[in-house]
Amino acid sequence: MKNAFHLHLLVNAIRRDENFTTHIRLSALDGYELYEVGQLELPLTVAQHMRQRLAQQGVLAGQDWLPVDEYALVVVTEMNGFSLEDLTLMNGEVHYLDDNLGYGDVSQLTDLIEMSN
Helix, strand or coil: CHHHHEEEEEEEEEEECCCCCEEEEEEEEECCEEEEEEEEECCHHHHHHHHHHHHCCCCCCCCCCEECHHHCCEEEEEEEEEECCCCEEEEEEEEEECCCCCHHHCCEHHHHHHHHC
8 A cells, every 4th residue: 555655756846955955846747737746855865866867968956946847857756645725745755766757657636636535
């Protein structure tokens, strides 16, 4: 049952703060459109992997939000709570960035809503 709460979410923006902690904005798909479902802080190992992958494309994260949805960065996230009021993650943890996944693997918003019930 635990695997049912592991979601594939798309990273649509990234930034690092003054302490060099990496933060991301995550989206699910609503049909074919992106719907932002929350923001999370990345664990160090995942942040390094993501920054390395972006650097290969010539992209460096700064202190301002940088849109990166076009690079199809899909992370496996454990969802611990979801708010039906504003359709956002209440509790989540990024486990890893999966280099083998793309847009077609991103979870649908309806999946998140169903899991919250």
